[in-house]
Amino acid sequence: SLPWTPRLVGLLDRARGSLGELAGLLRTLPNPYLFIQPFVHKEAVLSSRIEGTQAGLVEVYALEAQAPLFPLGETREDAKEVLNYIRALEQGRELLRELPLSLRVLREMHAVLLQGVRGQSRAPGEFRRGQNWIGPPGSSLAEARYVPPPPQAMREALDALERFWHQDHGLPPLVEIALTHYQFEAIHPFLDGNGRIGRLLITLMLLERKLLPEPALYLSAYFERHRNTYYDLLLEVSQKGAWEAWLAFFLQGVQTEAEDAVRKAQNLVELRQTWRERYQREGSSAHLLALVDLLFQQPLLTVPWVRERLGVTHAWANRLVNRLVQDGILEPMGQSRRNRPFAATAILEILEV
CATH class of the missing domain: 1.10.3290.10 (Fido-like domain)
Structure with missing residues (x-):
């Protein structure tokens, strides 16, 4: 038999509540x-x-x-x-x-x-x-x-x-x-x-x-x-x-960890909304909006990866990446010029905190 002490009952109730909040949030994600x-x-x-x-x-x-x-x-x-x-x-x-x-x-x-x-x-x-x-x-x-x-x-x-x-x-x-x-x-x-x-x-x-x-x-x-x-x-x-x-x-x-996941998920949703609203106001291309979404799946990427995932030319993928670099959303990493990686540091910082 398990020791159902008041302490354990309280911990179970709080864990259930936090997990339920996380589950509810996940069901509302876009x-x-x-x-x-x-x-x-x-x-x-x-x-x-x-x-x-x-x-x-x-x-x-x-x-x-x-x-x-x-x-x-x-x-x-x-x-x-x-x-x-x-x-x-x-x-x-x-x-x-x-x-x-x-x-x-x-x-x-x-x-x-x-x-x-x-x-x-x-x-x-x-x-x-x-x-x-x-x-x-x-x-x-x-x-x-x-x-x-x-x-x-x-x-x-x-x-x-x-x-x-x-x-x-x-x-x-x-x-x-x-x-x-x-x-x-x-x-x-x-x-x-x-x-x-x-x-x-x-x-x-x-x-x-x-x-x-x-x-x-x-x-x-x-x-x-x-x-x-x-x-x-x-x-x-x-x-x-x-x-x-x-x-x-x-x-x-x-x-x-459920409470932490809720905070992180909310921060990621808000960040995505901020970026998408910015580019929608500017009338940016569907490819740029799609790349913004992809950053949340893959916050470190290369131009060839973008070209393959979006099905665009290398030149257009490079132009999209450069736009996000200019806007401070992506940062180049390392010294290599060929297949250089770029990181969405704002996303990584949310995950690492």
């Missing part, structure tokens, strides 16, 4: 896809950063826009992992259109997550067949901080988790998601990528349980800011059954 993409990227960056990657939003957007020689080296590899996180989420959402939440969905997401990146030799899409453990780099099983169940017990635990998803247990959905995240991380069924899949599972369940219409809650921001507490509380559930502390932490995170 073009949800444009505004959701920045949040998806933010969640992917921060969830991956918990696992040690260093790529930020700028590096990820630069890789997407195929800006030459940017990002470089290790950061480029990190950015590839972040993009795989986004693709894994897209794969999960696509599968949920036809399938219930299931172990199959998790395996297929995992295969996408590790495709072509550093974990590609770690059995993408397959549950582990050997023992793993969690500890400092290079630590042995004897030195492990936590040892997940061996393969046979792991499989039984996964089957129980899948049954739990489809039982009518009467738990509030947010509590169910918090329990699921802990249980998945405790089982640790993959050789690599367990943390990221576990956090993707939170996003999928928010969508599948109809708590959000779009994946706009970047709970990894809260986990990353409180990384040590996040790990410690998960471990304390395993060692001491400390459910109340974990649930309180999770619900506080939902409230905090």
Whole structure:
């Protein structure tokens, strides 16, 4: 039985309220896809950063826009992992259109997550067949901080988790998601990528349980800011059954990040409206207005990217980009003249605050 203390009840009510406000806002957005993409990227960056990657939003957007020689080296590899996180989420959402939440969905997401990146030799899409453990780099099983169940017990635990998803247990959905995240991380069924899949599972369940219409809650921001507490509380559930502390932490995170997402979404909507009204008053071309909208999906871009997305000539794409540079909406980055990246810094600043 869960410890339904007055503190937990209050946290649950506040988390529900903040999440409901975010859901309501998302349903009123003029073009949800444009505004959701920045949040998806933010969640992917921060969830991956918990696992040690260093790529930020700028590096990820630069890789997407195929800006030459940017990002470089290790950061480029990190950015590839972040993009795989986004693709894994897209794969999960696509599968949920036809399938219930299931172990199959998790395996297929995992295969996408590790495709072509550093974990590609770690059995993408397959549950582990050997023992793993969690500890400092290079630590042995004897030195492990936590040892997940061996393969046979792991499989039984996964089957129980899948049954739990489809039982009518009467738990509030947010509590169910918090329990699921802990249980998945405790089982640790993959050789690599367990943390990221576990956090993707939170996003999928928010969508599948109809708590959000779009994946706009970047709970990894809260986990990353409180990384040590996040790990410690998960471990304390395993060692001491400390459910109340974990649930309180999770619900506080939902409230905090939902309120932050509402502020950011409102700021992005206002910024888009300001820019569009300006160019509509001036009688600017439909292509310029379309490019303004695209900035919210891809706030770092190149002229070839604009040419391809808008279906215009290179000269016209260059003219559109230069207009936004002259108006202070885009800023050139780096010294390269060929395929030079340009950033909508106002959008990036809203996301990074």
